[in-house]
Amino acid sequence: MFQAAEWAMEGLRDGLKKERLLDDRHDSGLDSMKDEEYEQMVKELREIRLEPQEAQHGAEPWKQQLTEDGDSFLHLAIIHEEKALTMEVIxxxxxxxxxxxxxxxxxxxxxxLAVITNQPEIAEALLGAGCDPELRDFRGNTPLHLACEQGCLASVGVLTQACTTPHLHSILKATNYNGHTCLHLASIHGYLGIVELLVSLGADVNAQEPCNGRTALHLAVDLQNPDLVSLLLKCGADVNRVTYQGYSPYQLTWGRPSTRIQQQLGQLTLENLQMLPESEDEESYDTESEFTEDEAFRSSSLRGNFPTWDPVVWPTVCGLATGQLALQTTTGVLVEVTLCLNPV
Known part of the structure; x- marks a missing residue:
């Protein structure tokens, strides 16, 4: 098992990813809120004192007050990290x-929001008060998805320990609107400690994305993470599991720089799943290796705003129609592919 110190260090990485998650927080409407308006809101929140007779008659107008972005008093207290105030409201x-x-x-x-703002103690209090850990946000993420994406082991621990077994199994199997489970997200962002923890809790190490059938092991090859490949193999990942187009993880190593990954998988993969089919053309191979939104952000945080990962072609969105996406690659080639789209 990985040491706790190593797990904790993972939460300090990937500042760009944290910035993206905080963008979700700020999108909740506080950026447009004037300082004096917020100060007045905090003053009102701090003055909340429920009298017994008031609670008995249900006179709680402060619960009905919302910002133009739909944030309640509790949302705002969490966003601004007013911990004492948040605990009082809870x-x-x-x-x-x-x-x-x-x-x-x-x-x-x-x-x-407690997970996004990295406040595991608030998350624990919310769960104890009755918050539902299975609700999804606009990207289809449960709070556990966000904790795995952000790499906060403390939040992952709080969320998994608070869930009953049926709830936990349901969340571990759930996919967001990009088709990723919590294990997929932890794998994409390279949080090895969280990957190992999720598998120990019952996450399916061979779960496949609904769009193209990639497993966490396929993703590890796509993202060229040999340490993750080693961990997934130790956790029982199936090296002979193929995508919906028939590609094994080993076949995705062709043309990629990591010989270590190729050697790791080559020793275990069936011979008929090692060579690329001669009938497959380059376009179908590129389609198999396309990034989802979750992976795109991870790769861009590692390589800048407009990365390339040879031989994977980095796509830029040019247009969107129902189920179709026109992609302009960095090589200037315009291709059109069919996507598995989930409604938001």
Whole structure:
């Protein structure tokens, strides 16, 4: 097992990814809020004191107040990391699942925001008060998806320990709107400790993306992460599992720079799954290796805003129609592919 110190260090990496997640936080409407407006909101929140007779008659107008972006008092307290204030609000609304699970315009619950802002102690309090860990945001992510994407082991621990076994199994199997499970996201972003923890909790190491059938092992090859390949093999990943187009993880190593990965997989892969089929053309191979939005951000955070990963062609979105996407590659070739789109 990986040491706890190594797990903790993973949470400090990938500042660009954290910036993206914080963009989701700021998209909740606070950027457009004037300082004096926010200060007034905090003042009102701090003055919340429920009298017994008020609670008895249900006179709680502060629960109905929302910003133009759909954020409640609780959302705002979490976003601005007013921990004492947040705990007071949670204490007063404990058991009011409608308020605790209220979703803003981006479908974010207070629990989503606690994870995004890296406040595991707030997440724990929310779960104890009745927050639902299975609700999804506008990208189809549960709070656990976000914790795995952000690499916060503490939040992952809080979320997995608080869930009952049926809830946990359901969340571990759930895919976001890019078709990724929590294990896929942890793999894409290279959080080895979280990958190992999720597998130990029952995550399917061979789960396939619904669009093209890649497993975490295929993703590790695509992203050229030999340490992740080693870990997934140790966790029981099937080297002979093929994508919906028939590619094994080993076949995706052809043309890529890591000889270590090729050697690791070559020793275990069936002989008939090692060579690329002669009938397959370059276009179908490139289609197999295209990045999803989740992977695109990971790769761009490693290689700059407009990376290339030879021989994988980096696509730039040119246009979108129903189920079709026109892609302009960095080599100037315009191709059109069919995507598996999920409604947001």
């Amino acid at each position: 204490r007063q609304v404990k058991g009011d699942v409608a308020f605790l699970n209220f979703q803003n315009n981006l479908q974010q619950t207070p629990l989503h």
